[in-house]
Amino acid sequence: MEKLIYTFHEGRSENKDLLGGKGANLAEMTHLGLPVPQGFTITTECCMNYLADAAFFDEQLKAEVLKAIQSLESETGKSFISDENILLVSVRSGAAFSMPGMMDTILNLGLNDLRVQAFAKLTNVNFAFDCYRRLLQMFGDVVYGIHKEQFNVLLHQTESRLNKKAADFNEAEHVDVIELYKNLFLKNKVAFPQDPMEQLFEATKAVFKSWNNQRAKVYRDLHHIPHHLGTAVNVQSMVFGNSGEESGTGVVFTRNPSIGDNKLFGEFLINAQGEDVVAGIRTPEPIESLQTILPEAYNDFIKYSNKLEQHYKDMQDIEFTVENGKLYILQTRNGKRTAKATLKIALDLAAEGLISKKEAIMRVSPEVIDQLIHPVFDTEKLITAEAFAAGLPASPGAATGVIVFTAEKAKEYTALGKKVILVRQETSPEDIEGMVVSEAIVTSRGGMTSHAAVVARGMGTCCVTGCEALSVNETSKTVLCGSHTLTEGDTISVDGSTGSLYLGEIPTIVPENDQSLQQLLTWADECAELKVRANAETLQDLQTAIDFGATGIGLARTEHMFFGEERVLEMRRLILAKDEQEVQFALNKLLGFQQEDFYQMLKTVQDKPMVIRLLDPPMHEFLPHDTNEIKSLAEQLNRHPSGVEKQIEQLQETNPMLGHRGCRLGITEPLIYQMQVKAIFNSAIQLAEEGLTVCPEIMVPLISEKEELDYIKNFLTETIEATFKEHQIEPLPYEIGTMIELPRACIIADQLAENADFFSFGTNDLTQMTFGFSRDDIGKFINVYKEKQIMQQDPFQVLDQSGVGELIKLAVSKARQTKENMMIGICGEVGGNPESIGFFQQIGIDYVSCSPYRIPAARLAVAQAVLG
Numbered sequence: 053m054e055k056l057i058y059t060f061h062e063g064r065s066e067n068k069d070l071l072g073g074k075g076a077n078l079a080e081m082t083h084l085g086l087p088v089p090q091g092f093t094i095t096t097e098c099c100m101n102y103l104a105d106a107a108f109f110d111e112q113l114k115a116e117v118l119k120a121i122q123s124l125e126s127e128t129g130k131s132f133i134s135d136e137n138i139l140l141v142s143v144r145s146g147a148a149f150s151m152p153g154m155m156d157t158i159l160n161l162g163l164n165d166l167r168v169q170a171f172a173k174l175t176n177v178n179f180a181f182d183c184y185r186r187l188l189q190m191f192g193d194v195v196y197g198i199h200k201e202q203f204n205v206l207l208h209q210t211e212s213r214l215n216k217k218a219a220d221f222n223e224a225e226h227v228d229v230i231e232l233y234k235n236l237f238l239k240n241k242v243a244f245p246q247d248p249m250e251q252l253f254e255a256t257k258a259v260f261k262s263w264n265n266q267r268a269k270v271y272r273d274l275h276h277i278p279h280h281l282g283t284a285v286n287v288q289s290m291v292f293g294n295s296g297e298e299s300g301t302g303v304v305f306t307r308n309p310s311i312g313d314n315k316l317f318g319e320f321l322i323n324a325q326g327e328d329v330v331a332g333i334r335t336p337e338p339i340e341s342l343q344t345i346l347p348e349a350y351n352d353f354i355k356y357s358n359k360l361e362q363h364y365k366d367m368q369d370i371e372f373t374v375e376n377g378k379l380y381i382l383q384t385r386n387g388k389r390t391a392k393a394t395l396k397i398a399l400d401l402a403a404e405g406l407i408s409k410k411e412a413i414m415r416v417s418p419e420v421i422d423q424l425i426h427p428v429f430d431t432e433k434l435i436t437a438e439a440f441a442a443g444l445p446a447s448p449g450a451a452t453g454v455i456v457f458t459a460e461k462a463k464e465y466t467a468l469g470k471k472v473i474l475v476r477q478e479t480s481p482e483d484i485e486g487m488v489v490s491e492a493i494v495t496s497r498g499g500m501t502s503h504a505a506v507v508a509r510g511m512g513t514c515c516v517t518g519c520e521a522l523s524v525n526e527t528s529k530t531v532l533c534g535s536h537t538l539t540e541g542d543t544i545s546v547d548g549s550t551g552s553l554y555l556g557e558i559p560t561i562v563p564e565n566d567q568s569l570q571q572l573l574t575w576a577d578e579c580a581e582l583k584v585r586a587n588a589e590t591l592q593d594l595q596t597a598i599d600f601g602a603t604g605i606g607l608a609r610t611e612h613m614f615f616g617e618e619r620v621l622e623m624r625r626l627i628l629a630k631d632e633q634e635v636q637f638a639l640n641k642l643l644g645f646q647q648e649d650f651y652q653m654l655k656t657v658q659d660k661p662m663v664i665r666l667l668d669p670p671m672h673e674f675l676p677h678d679t680n681e682i683k684s685l686a687e688q689l690n691r692h693p694s695g696v697e698k699q700i701e702q703l704q705e706t707n708p709m710l711g712h713r714g715c716r717l718g719i720t721e722p723l724i725y726q727m728q729v730k731a732i733f734n735s736a737i738q739l740a741e742e743g744l745t746v747c748p749e750i751m752v753p754l755i756s757e758k759e760e761l762d763y764i765k766n767f768l769t770e771t772i773e774a775t776f777k778e779h780q781i782e783p784l785p786y787e788i789g790t791m792i793e794l795p796r797a798c799i800i801a802d803q804l805a806e807n808a809d810f811f812s813f814g815t816n817d818l819t820q821m822t823f824g825f826s827r828d829d830i831g832k833f834i835n836v837y838k839e840k841q842i843m844q845q846d847p848f849q850v851l852d853q854s855g856v857g858e859l860i861k862l863a864v865s866k867a868r869q870t871k872e873n874m875m876i877g878i879c880g881e882v883g884g885n886p887e888s889i890g891f892f893q894q895i896g897i898d899y900v901s902c903s904p905y906r907i908p909a910a911r912l913a914v915a916q917a918v919l920g
Contacts, residue, residue, distance in 0.1 A: 056113055057120045059092045070095050072284030074146030077384050084363060086356055086381050090127050091141065091288030092120045096148065099260045099282030109257060117252065120287070128289050132162055132248055135170035140183070140290040143255040145262055145283045150385050151271050156194040156262040158255045159325055160187040160290060164246040165230075178219055179295050181226035185218075186325065188233040188244060191251065195258040196242045206232045252287070259285045291380045293373040294325045298346065300374045301325055304339050306357050307367040309389040312396030316340070316357070320372075349379045360384050365406045366415075367397050391423035395568050409575045410919050416572060418886045418909035418916075422448050422549075424569055425908055426512070427560040429547060437545065437554040441533045443494070443519025444831055445551040446505035447905075451491035451514045452545040452557045455538055457526045459486025466490075473544055475531055477524045478828065479504040480673065484615050487513070488590075492546035494553065496522040499831040500849045506816075506881065507589075512596065512905035514548035518831025573601060573908060576915035582892060583899035584910045585661075587879055589613070594656045596904040601911055604661035606812060606901020607751075607879035610728065611669050613649050614642075623674045624685055626724070628699050639727050646731035654735055654746040663749040663812060663879070663901075664732060665791065666725050667717060670708040675700050709820070714754025718764050725764065726771045733775045736784055749787045751812060756796045758803040765807055791879070792863055793817035801863035805870035812901070813860055815880025819847050822856050848881060851888035861895045868896070877901055886913035893917035 063071045063079030071079065075093030082088045094117070101108040121132050130139035140162040160183040163171065172180035185207070192198035210229050211217060221229070237244050245251050262268065263283045272279055293301030302320025309317060319336035322345065342350040353372060356379070360368045369387035373380050389397065394416055402412040426449035429437075453471035456462045459482070465472045466489040474490040476483065478497040487493055487507055492514040495504045499518055508515030523532040529540040536555070538544065545554040585606030586597030594605065614623045619642070626638035654662065676682050682700065686693040705711035718725040729750060736746050750768060755761045765788050776783045792798060793814035801811070820827050827848050837843040851857050860878075867874050877899040882888040884902025889910065892900055902910050 054097070055095075056098050056116045057092050057094050059120070059123065060088060060090060063093060069148050069281070070097065070284070072096055072146030072148055072286075073150055073385055074144060074383055075284045075286050078286060078288070080363075081360070081381055081384060084359065086359070087352075087379060089289045089291050089380050089382070090124060091286060092124065093146070094256060094285040094287070096282040096284045099263055099284065100280065102257065102260045103263065103282070109253070113256075114253060117256065117287075118249065121249070121252070124287075124289060130289070132252075135167055138162070138167055138171050138174060140171075141252070142286075142288050142290055143252065143259060144286045144288070145259045146286050147263070147277075147283045148281050149277045150388070151268060151277070156259055156265075158187070158190045158194050158258075160184065161191075161251050161255055162248040163187050164248065164251075166246075167248070168230075172223070175292075175295060177223050177226065178221070179292070181221070181223070181230065182218070182294055183292070185226075185229060185233065188230065188237075191244065191255065192233070192237060192240075194262070195254050196237065196240060198236060198240050202236060203233055206236065256285050256287075259283065288382070291373045291375045291382075292325070293321075293375065294323055295375055297323055298374070298377045299323055300342075300346070302336070302339060302342070302372055304353070304357065304370050304372070305367060305387045306361045306370070307387075307393070307397055307400075309367070309369075309387050309393050312389070312393035312400065314400060316354075318370075325373075346374055346377060349374045349377060352379045356381055362406070365401065365411075367393075391420045394420045395424065395572060399568055399571060410579065413572065413576050413579065413912065413915050414919055416912060418913045421569070421909040421912055422906075425905060426514070426549070427451070428549070429545070430559045430561055433558050434554075437556070437558050439552045439554050440536050441519055441521045441553045443496075443516040443522075443551045443553070444500050444505075445547075445549055446500050446502070446517040447493075447508040447513060447515035448549040449492070449512070449514035450545070450547050450549070450558070450560045452543065452560070453491040454541050454543050455531065456486070456490075456540060457524070457529050459483045461540065462486035462490050473546055475522070475524055476504070476526065478502065479507070482615060482620075482673075484612050487511070492516070492548065494519060494522070494544075494546060496520060496524045497831065498828045499834065500846055500881070502828045502831070506903070508548075509881075509884075509903035509905060511590075511593065512903075514546050516546055516548060516551050516553060519551075519553065520832065569908065573911050576912050577601070579915040579918050580911070581918050582889065582897060582914040584907055584914055585663075585877065585879075585899050585901040586904050586907055587883075587901050588904060591652055591656055593904050594653055597907060598656065598660070600904055600907040602660075602904070602907050603899070604663075604747075605657055606663055606877050606883070606899060608653060608662055608664045610646075610649075610665060610667055611673075613646065614667075614674060616645075619645050620674060621685075621688060624676075625689060627671050627674060627703070628689065628691075628696060630691075635723065639723055643727050643731050646728060647734050650732045650748075651735035651738060654732075654739055654748065655744065657746070659745060659747065661747045661749055663751050663789070663810075663877075664728075665751045665753055666728050668714050668753045670705055670711050670713045671717065672700070672703045672705065672708065675703065709817075709826070715752050715760050715764055716754065718752065719760065722764075722767055725768065729768050729771050730775055733772050733784070733786075734779075736786075737775070737779050737781055740781070740784055745784070747785060749789060749810060751789055751791050751810075753791045753814070754793060754817075755790045755804065756794045758800060758807070761790055761804055762807055787875075789875075792860075794821055795859055798859040798863035800866075802866035802870045805867040805874055808874075810875040810877070811863070811867055812877045812879045813863070815851065815856065815860075815878060815882045816848060818859065818880065819852065819856050819882075822859060823847060823852070845887075850885050851882040851891055853888075853891050857891055857895075864895050864897065875899075884910045884913075886910075886916065889913045890917045890920065 060079045060082040065076045065080040068076040071093045130137045132139045140160050142159045144157045163184045168180050168184040189203040193200045293299045300320050300322040304318025318339040321336045367387045368384045371383040398412040398415040401407045429450045453473040455475050456472045462472045462474050471491045473492045475494045478495050493504050493508050495517045502517050505517050521533050531538040545558040583603040585604045586602040587607040588594045589609040589612045622638045622641040629635040683693045686696040752764050787809035789808045789810035791814045792811050834846050879901040883900035884906035
């Protein structure tokens with residue numbers, strides 16, 4: 053039979069999965085010779101066995117727990133059953149991953165009506181009954197679900213009736229309170245067990261069950277902790293911080309968990325048990341005061357805290373108790389800390405020689421980097437804020453502003469100096485000007501790779517999508533959510549890191565992008581093999597990307613360039629042109645606009661590579677849908693509104709994502725692609741004449757046939773060469789490649805590689821086409837899929853390695869058979885996802901490309917992919 057219980061002498065820190073973090077650390081501290089009260093750990097496997105079949109406890113575990121208690125009695129020289137030399141124990145949970153406050157603890161286990169009398173003779177009346185009262189309260193709460201506050205009410209009523217504090221009660225008064233507590237059990241149709249072993253059995257089962265309590269489940273979901281691990285149960289002989297003025301209890305971090313300074317940070321309470329510190333019933337003293345009150349215990353604590361930090365090579369969160377002047381260490385674990393402290397502590401530990409540079413890189417998660425470059429809400433103010441809805445956390449950050457429903461109103465309010473939150477059912481490229489000026493973007497529809505999400509991440513703007521609880525009426529300018537009705541101009545606060553929406557204003561804190569972050573990322577760059585490029589569409593995006601350390605641009609989208617007021621008019625003129633002359637007029641105007649765009653873009657990026665994707669969206673996206681807008685357009689084009697309306701109707705597509713877009717547009721309307729490449733190379737030539745050599749890489753989207761690529765590449769090459777001749781200049785270096793975003797393109801990648809200079813995987817569309825999921829609508833059901841364990845992750849956020857990943861792997865292998873050193877990148881949203889980056893590292897991708905504000909986190913993730 054597998055071993056079900058380990059004493060603290062038997063375990064070690066590497067047994068964390070079996071013993072939980074707390075049990076493994078108690079065993080490790082025992083091994084290090086620290087003053088740890090003795091005990092044993094019931095394994096996490098026992099928890100899962102019991103939760104699967106309750107009979108496991110009586111049939112297998114009960115006898116082992118009896119043996120373990122008998123061994124503990126021998127080791128301590130105390131008894132858990134008799135009234136002489138009384139042994140009491142604590143029962144605590146302890147999962148493999150730290151989950152502070154999420155599961156349950158019971159102290160002073162083993163007391164009953166008779167033993168409390170004997171315990172009072174060994175100690176004193178107040179102390180003994182204080183312990184018994186606490187046991188009844190914790191046991192009632194944890195085992196039977198009787199809320200702690202109900203016990204507190206009974207105590208306060210008695211104190212008021214007697215006009216004195218519990219510490220001043222005589223024995224009879226203490227007994228009265230105990231009877232009141234026991235009667236509360238009976239009112240709840242349960243009884244407090246007088247048999248210490250029965251108490252231990254019931255407490256153990258309750259801790260096992262607490263693995264599945266609601267707050268523990270929510271915490272695990274939040275921190276991506278698997279639900280199948282279970283919790284261990286630690287049974288430990290009690291030491292008493294509430295046994296007088298030379299006793300106490302405390303919690304101390306070896307470094308400051310808020311800012312990372314190398315200085316003890318913590319507090320303690322004299323004559324108290326650990327729950328008092330956590331519950332905040334009394335105001336604790338700062339740890340430094342212990343030096344004056346109990347200097348010997350303080351000096352021992354300094355010695356042991358240094359030893360633990362040196363041993364674990366990380367900041368420790370230590371729980372301790374002093375009993376009659378003697379110090380005991382009850383627990384240590386790596387301390388939870390803020391993003392700022394995480395970075396500082398990792399760098400400081402490396403500077404102190406405790407860890408290497410590589411270990412420092414591994415100590416900081418990409419999520420921490422995200423927090424360091426985006427504003428966050430003031431934690432203290434967030435506690436009192438009223439959340440009224442939640443959606444998908446599409447782009448991190450925190451923002452407050454007034455609600456607006458249109459891009460026009462967003463611009464109007466911003467011009468008046470107001471901060472705005474753009475709230476829409478969903479956004480489209482036409483909303484870009486409003487999105488640019490908004491503090492945050494909220495949509496009731498759409499997923500994590502919807503238009504709103506992708507654009508917001510690119511701009512570093514806070515965004516929540518798929519917030520289906522909101523009923524957004526853009527006509528009446530109202531948002532309904534439950535009992536709340538919000539109108540244009542109302543103030544809300546948006547947390548893009550959690551997806552929560554709050555009423556009113558919450559102050560934000562903007563972390564500094566400091567030298568510490570630059571230092572860590574420089575170390576990361578030294579280790580990385582994958583390069584990190586950026587997805588961008590505006591000059592601001594490009595500059596942000598370069599500032600954040602992008603090695604180039606992996607995807608420069610061109611469609612948003614056409615949505616300015618003048619430009620969209622010419623684009624509409626081109627689409628609706630009635631003759632060749634009008635086509636040429638519109639193209640010439642657009643050429644001028646595009647030339648200036650590409651000149652500025654290439655100048656910003658300079659000698660770094662830039663992949664420019666030729667126009668991709670369906671043509672009807674550029675056209676108006678509103679009757680008044682159509683009428684206005686007709687006037688500008690000097691046409692009759694009914695004729696324009698009819699043309700627009702003819703251009704509508706049943707399924708535009710699979711329609712007349714990408715390379716299909718380039719084949720049917722080659723003049724548009726020719727105009728774009730002419731603008732790119734006119735700009736490149738102008739910059740070359742100014743002494744700057746740029747590296748444009750032209751990307752053709754949505755290729756599914758080799759012949760499509762061959763046809764387009766031929767006429768693009770002819771246009772480019774003609775442009776060089778026209779300028780009477782030696783050809784400049786350039787490449788023409790394709791975006792791989794269709795499953796068929798992956799399968800024929802060896803053929804496509806014959807005529808493509810590079811590949812870049814558009815994982816958003818590739819995922820959409822492989823699953824048959826609409827990336828804008830997945831938000832409607834992905835959470836249900838996760839809850840029902842049908843899918844673990846949103847495949848638009850974390851690469852589906854077994855399906856989409858296999859297609860990419862196949863395409864890379866086939867392409868490299870044709871061209872061994874072909875440059876291959878990833879430019880979908882998963883390019884910035886740390887889990888996905890590890891896979892790309894394995895299959896030989898050259899670079900990942902992501903939104904500018906994801907670059908710092910991606911730079912860290914590509915290094916961790918090598919080191920991990």
